[in-house]
Amino acid sequence: METIKLNNGNEMPILGLGTFRAQGEQSYEAVKHALGIGYRHIDTAVIYANEEEVGRAIADSGVPRDEIFLTTKTWNTAHTKEAASQMLKESLSRLGTDYVDLLLVHWPGSYERNAAVWTALEEAADAGTAKSIGISNFSIHYVDALLASARIKPVINQVECHVELQNTRLHEHLSGLGIALEAYAPFMSQHISDLLANETLKEIASAHGKAVPQIVVRWMIQRGIVVIPKSVKPERIEENFAVFDFELSDEQMLSIRKLNRARRIFPEPDNVDFGFVQF
Ligand SMILES: NC(=O)c1ccc[n+]([C@@H]2O[C@H](COP(=O)([O-])OP(=O)(O)OC[C@H]3O[C@@H](n4cnc5c(N)ncnc54)[C@H](OP(=O)(O)O)[C@@H]3O)[C@@H](O)[C@H]2O)c1
Helix, strand or coil: CCEEECCCCCEEECECEECCCCCHHHHHHHHHHHHHHCCCEEECCHHHCCHHHHHHHHHHHCCCHHHCEEEEEECCCCCCHHHHHHHHHHHHHHHCCCCEEEEEECCCCCHHHHHHHHHHHHHHHHHCCEEEEEEECCCHHHHHHHHHHCCCCCCEEEEECECCECCHHHHHHHHHHCCEEEEECCCCHHHHHHHHCCHHHHHHHHHHCCCHHHHHHHHHHHCCCEECCECCCHHHHHHHHCCCCCCCCHHHHHHHHCCCCCCCCCCCHHHCCCCCCCC
16 A cells, blocks of 8 residues: 655555545444455544444454554544543544544634644654644644644644645645645545536546546545545445556646636635534
């Protein structure tokens, strides 16, 4: 499995399985199948309410724990160091493991709140309960504000990233800081039908004898972006993984680059209220 080297020296598989909206036994079966066919990277979060199933699938997979890269995220309701530490403790218990490979702050709040939560992640990194720590949904100004007080630099920023929201400026900014970019919703999530209908992608797919989702995953990998497509269907989990036997040309990369539409599917990070405001 191709990996990227994080700024703390740890290796992270460039392709993983997403588990948002994978519930109950569905998430158990998806993770078990993915590990069985060669995935070594699983992405979950407190808010996905499937950590217990993900943990059970890892335990039952027969793949040694130290060969699997497991990510979870503290939820928005943790605003203090103590709350975030407690949340990680509960995640580890549900996941049935002593450590996660990557712990992320799921969404940014105020600069002060982000800095406080980050100290809990730094302590987890010190203690080895999180081998690496990072952020998610942090726009450039949130990243820079966090770095002003952080003792440990985030290894990665997991953000919405797909052909219609390419985040090239954020990617360049992070690269300059030695922080990797991880693409969530690579298939535009519930709007995947728009992606599958895209004529440019369909043409490139047919030139390679591949499916459109495979072209998108390949495009991310060739840009050095970590990518975590979600599926609970065995044949799609396999399809999304069969991307290491072909390469997109410079010309094909450029024609995908031109598909950017600044189209956001998930909330814009400066306006996220869930977990922060009681309605
Ligand atoms: N940090 C954050 O705030 C955040 C936010 C959103 C997501 N994420 C993470 O990123 C992961 C990926 O994002 P996402 O789940 O929102 O969306 P996604 O991976 O862009 O798309 C998932 C959708 O595509 C379908 N699909 C998957 N492979 C397919 C294929 N080969 N052919 C046709 N359809 C296919 C899935 O359906 P089936 O399952 O039925 O196959 C599902 O409807 C999440 O699961 C989660 O781990 C993080």
